[in-house]
Amino acid sequence: xxxxxxxxxxxxxxxxxxxxxxxxxxxxxxxxxxxxxxxxxxxxxxxxxxxxxxxxxxxxxxxxxxxxxxxxxxxxxxxxxxxxxxxxxxxxxxxxxxxxxxxxxxxxxxxxxxxxxxxxxxxxxxxxxxxxxxxxxxxxxxxxxxxxxxxxxxxxxxxxxxxxxxxxxxxxxxxxxxxxxxxxxxxxxxxxxxxxxxxxxxxxxxxxxxxxxxxxxxxxxxxxxxxxxxxxxxxxxxxxxxxxxxxxxxxxxxxxxxxxxxxxxxxxxxxxxxxxxxxxxxxxxxxxxxxxxx
Amino acid sequence: xxxxxxxxxxxxxxxxxxxxxxxxxxxxxxxxxxxxxxxxxxxxxxxxxxxxxxxxxxxxxxxxxxxxxxxxxxxxxxxxxxxxxxxxxxxxxxxxxxxxxxxxxxxxxxxxxxxxxxxxxxxxxxxxxxxxxxxxxxxxxxxxxxxxxxxxxxxxxxxxxxxxxxxxxxxxxxxxxxxxxxxxxxxxxxxxxxxxxxxxxxxxxxxxxxxxxxxxxxxxxxxxxxxxxxxxxxxxxxxxxxxxxxxxxxxxxxxxxxxxxxxxxxxxxxxxxxx
Amino acid sequence: xxxxxxxxxxxxxxxxxxxxxxxxxxxxxxxxxxxxxxxxxxxxxxxxxxxxxxxxxxxxxxxxxxxxxxxxxxxxxxxxxxxxxxxxxxxxxxxxxxxxxxxxxxxxxxxxxxxxxxxxxxxxxxxxxxxxxxxxxxxxxxxxxxxxxxxxxxxxxxxxxxxxxxxxxxxxxxxxxxxxxxxxxxxxxxxxxxxxxxxxxxxxxxxxxxxxxxxxxxxxxxxxxxxxxxxxxxxxxxxxxxxxxxxxxxxxxxxxxxxxxxxxxxxxxxxxxxxxxxxxxxxxxxxxxxxxx
Numbered sequence: 071x072x073x074x075x076x077x078x079x080x081x082x083x084x085x086x087x088x089x090x091x092x093x094x095x096x097x098x099x100x101x102x103x104x105x106x107x108x109x110x111x112x113x114x115x116x117x118x119x120x121x122x123x124x125x126x127x128x129x130x131x132x133x134x135x136x137x138x139x140x141x142x143x144x145x146x147x148x149x150x151x152x153x154x155x156x157x158x159x160x161x162x163x164x165x166x167x168x169x170x171x172x173x174x175x176x177x178x179x180x181x182x183x184x185x186x187x188x189x190x191x192x193x194x195x196x197x198x199x200x201x202x203x204x205x206x207x208x209x210x211x212x213x214x215x216x217x218x219x220x221x222x223x224x225x226x227x228x229x230x231x232x233x234x235x236x237x238x239x240x241x242x243x244x245x246x247x248x249x250x251x252x253x254x255x256x257x258x259x260x261x262x263x264x265x266x267x268x269x270x271x272x273x274x275x276x277x278x279x280x281x282x283x284x285x286x287x288x289x290x291x292x293x294x295x296x297x298x299x300x301x302x303x304x305x306x307x308x309x310x311x312x313x314x315x316x317x318x319x320x321x322x323x324x325x326x327x328x329x330x331x332x333x334x335x336x337x338x339x340x341x342x343x344x345x346x347x348x349x350x351x352x353x354x355x356x357x358x359x360x361x362x363x364x
Numbered sequence: 365x366x367x368x369x370x371x372x373x374x375x376x377x378x379x380x381x382x383x384x385x386x387x388x389x390x391x392x393x394x395x396x397x398x399x400x401x402x403x404x405x406x407x408x409x410x411x412x413x414x415x416x417x418x419x420x421x422x423x424x425x426x427x428x429x430x431x432x433x434x435x436x437x438x439x440x441x442x443x444x445x446x447x448x449x450x451x452x453x454x455x456x457x458x459x460x461x462x463x464x465x466x467x468x469x470x471x472x473x474x475x476x477x478x479x480x481x482x483x484x485x486x487x488x489x490x491x492x493x494x495x496x497x498x499x500x501x502x503x504x505x506x507x508x509x510x511x512x513x514x515x516x517x518x519x520x521x522x523x524x525x526x527x528x529x530x531x532x533x534x535x536x537x538x539x540x541x542x543x544x545x546x547x548x549x550x551x552x553x554x555x556x557x558x559x560x561x562x563x564x565x566x567x568x569x570x571x572x573x574x575x576x577x578x579x580x581x582x583x584x585x586x587x588x589x590x591x592x593x594x595x596x597x598x599x600x601x602x603x604x605x606x607x608x609x610x611x612x613x614x615x616x617x618x619x620x621x622x623x624x625x626x627x628x629x630x631x632x633x634x635x636x637x638x639x
Numbered sequence: 640x641x642x643x644x645x646x647x648x649x650x651x652x653x654x655x656x657x658x659x660x661x662x663x664x665x666x667x668x669x670x671x672x673x674x675x676x677x678x679x680x681x682x683x684x685x686x687x688x689x690x691x692x693x694x695x696x697x698x699x700x701x702x703x704x705x706x707x708x709x710x711x712x713x714x715x716x717x718x719x720x721x722x723x724x725x726x727x728x729x730x731x732x733x734x735x736x737x738x739x740x741x742x743x744x745x746x747x748x749x750x751x752x753x754x755x756x757x758x759x760x761x762x763x764x765x766x767x768x769x770x771x772x773x774x775x776x777x778x779x780x781x782x783x784x785x786x787x788x789x790x791x792x793x794x795x796x797x798x799x800x801x802x803x804x805x806x807x808x809x810x811x812x813x814x815x816x817x818x819x820x821x822x823x824x825x826x827x828x829x830x831x832x833x834x835x836x837x838x839x840x841x842x843x844x845x846x847x848x849x850x851x852x853x854x855x856x857x858x859x860x861x862x863x864x865x866x867x868x869x870x871x872x873x874x875x876x877x878x879x880x881x882x883x884x885x886x887x888x889x890x891x892x893x894x895x896x897x898x899x900x901x902x903x904x905x906x907x908x909x910x911x912x913x914x915x916x917x918x919x920x921x922x923x924x925x926x927x928x929x930x931x932x
Binding site: 256258259261262263264265266267268272276277280281283 | 419420421440441443445447449451453455457458466467469470471
């Protein structure tokens with residue numbers, strides 16, 4: 071597999087969430103020239119339709135459970151879950167802070183590492199040749215399975231193994247996206263800098279790095295929710311029992327299904343918070359640019 | 365000989381081959397100081413390649429190239445020419461004025477000085493009020509004017525333009541032509557202008573250089589109908605926009621257009637049925 | 640063609656070099672770094688590098704040939720156990736991918752056909768890609784042995800497949816929808832001018848046009864299905880798969896982790912095999928490849 075095709079591949083894959091993301095969720099697809107499903111989002115129905123759908127699902131769910139007598143292990147009633155959210159709220163906050171903290175530390179580490187590696191790879195051909203296949207392989211491999219490795223290396227009583235898992239998970243999209251941005255200099259800018267007799271350093275400073283910024287931010291936006299997912303899943307592989315993931319599995323093991331779902335709901339909220347933060351960061355940084363990287 | 369007296373471009377026996385493709389064959393061309401010369405011809409006739417050779421973006425396979433009295437490479441390093449492409453190629457993340465400053469920034473001009481010069485140039489192209497805007501907020505014609513201002517930033521004696529109005533609609537295009545003539549008159553820079561459009565070449569140029577492909581070569585040089593500029597009186601508005609409009613309606617204009625068209629047809633005929 | 644093959648060969652050689660370098664780095668860390676790791680202010684910043692934490696690469700590889708359980712009646716090598724576990728997991732992930740893929744494509748067609756469905760459902764589909772749905776794995780695990788559908792008792796492996804399909808479902812539905820809506824307006828209008836119905840337009844225009852969007856979605860879905868299957872195996876305790884193997888080996892061998900490392904290596908290879916399979920699929924669908932990378 072050629073490295074180049076592979077890279078398009080990996081970023082294309084990551085982009086599935088990316089392209090549909092901004093316009094679809096934010097409902098603000100009007101600004102960009104992004105083609106695709108979100109173009110059809112217009113007017114009040116953008117908000118109304120999903121809200122109605124969401125309420126309908128909850129109502130049907132409640133009815134199926136209470137009237138239809140669906141057993142709780144299959145699906146507890148929304149009211150039961152809500153009750154548990156109330157009862158467990160302090161614990162939810164505490165465990166969410168642990169998992170969120172791991173995700174955040176890993177996200178920052180992985181982001182910095184991914185961007186630095188991509189810049190290094192863009193400058194030194196040898197580095198690109200060596201790093202690219204490893205990152206591509208990492209994108210196909212279940213990285214969370216590395217959790218036990220880090221646990222044996224760093225010990226099971228610290229948060230480091232999980233943070234490292236998150237870091238590795240985050241590096242992949244950030245590296246792929248940044249590397250792509252650094253490669254995608256428009257030919258006209260290339261020529262212009264030659265015509266201006268710019269030095270290599272000026273070329274990097276004036277054209278290449280600023281041009282890659284939207285791609286860097288896209289990488290961050292894609293990595294942010296992935297960091298939360300990785301932080302939660304890493305908890306299923308043992309180690310400290312102080313995060314959301316551990317609470318879900320221990321509640322499920324104790325047949326406290328409504329409680330487990332309460333922690334699932336908290337995980338979803340945490341994931342959304344990271345996603346929206348990533349989206350916001352991307353929007354803020356690239357607000358003056360047409361099109362953007364996606 | 366003073367700097368302004370030197371020919372802007374002097375090409376002798378320039379050949380350029382890309383592998384087995386003969387892009388330019390034995391091109392001789394001299395552009396005097398302040399002269400406006402257009403290159404016209406069908407796709408693949410090497411007109412863009414010729415401009416790129418002058419800009420030192422391509423190296424000629426054979427022949428000699430002098431730009432403002434020095435080598436093409438030295439002219440590029442010294443910023444003796446300014447260049448504009450078909451795409452404006454502005455940097456999206458910089459404001460309009462910062463884009464105009466770019467060539468000066470690359471060459472280490474101080475912040476205050478380059479800002480002063482950039483504002484001056486934006487006034488010249490009539491975009492002073494958009495200095496703080498982002499390129500994306502500007503229309504295609506406005507972006508191209510910013511690109512021209514950028515090309516003019518180092519006060520070059522030569523302006524190289526590769527189909528700069530090619531992507532614009534006809535109305536904008538004619539307005540930009542008048543604008544360019546005014547700017548060329550005010551700065552006194554020589555212009556080498558690549559275009560597909562016969563009327564555009566005629567109305568802008570002192571001379572229209574007609575080229576034909578396979579191999580790319582100059583087949584004929586036709587006199588253009590560049591409207592006269594009132595000499596040294598640069599303080600006043602030296603070119604009335606109406607003057608350009610008037611030129612388009614003169615018999616001499618149509619004659620020149622016909623002459624260029626004939627020359628192009630002849631070039632195509634010698635080239636055989638492939639054209 | 641020659642130069643393309645050479646380039647491919649070149650990047651393959653670099654890939655080998657890169658992984659060789661990783662092995663060298665691993666061994667170098669063992670050699671240079673202190674065995675007990677480095678601890679700064681109570682946190683370990685450098686890993687332990689003794690054999691109990693970072694076994695030699697050759698120890699891990701040699702372990703593949705060793706018997707899984709010492710002195711068992713039917714000795715099975717670790718390597719054989721890992722291969723059979725990986726195949727088991729691959730089967731479940733593939734089942735999940737097919738199930739989730741079909742469901743995702745149907746939903747995409749539905750959303751393309753009815754704008755209301757798209758408006759109501761799509762935000763959830765997109766949001767679901769960004770929230771940790773895998774968190775429900777331990778809950779689906781609870782279905783094992785408790786429900787029966789038409790006389791067929793729910794097996795734990797079915798939970799694994801459901802989670803796997805759940806994760807595969809979303810990327811495919813989003814990618815498919817993007818593909819179905821990707822034909823240019825002019826093309827759609829041409830079909831309309833030919834009096835082609837919705838069905839014909841779907842079959843002759845929208846489905847072929849969706850292939851370039853679907854392929855990257857399938858690649859993403861395949862990777863998600865495998866992660867889903869592994870995580871689900873761990874939380875359901877389903878025996879026979881590679882995920883469970885990792886946990887079992889991790890628990891059984893505290894003094895010597897090489898067996899666990901071998902299993903993790905197996906999981907990595909499994910992911911690469913799946914990605915390679917999608918690559919082959921892409922090769923087969925090459926003629927539909929449009930302007931989209």
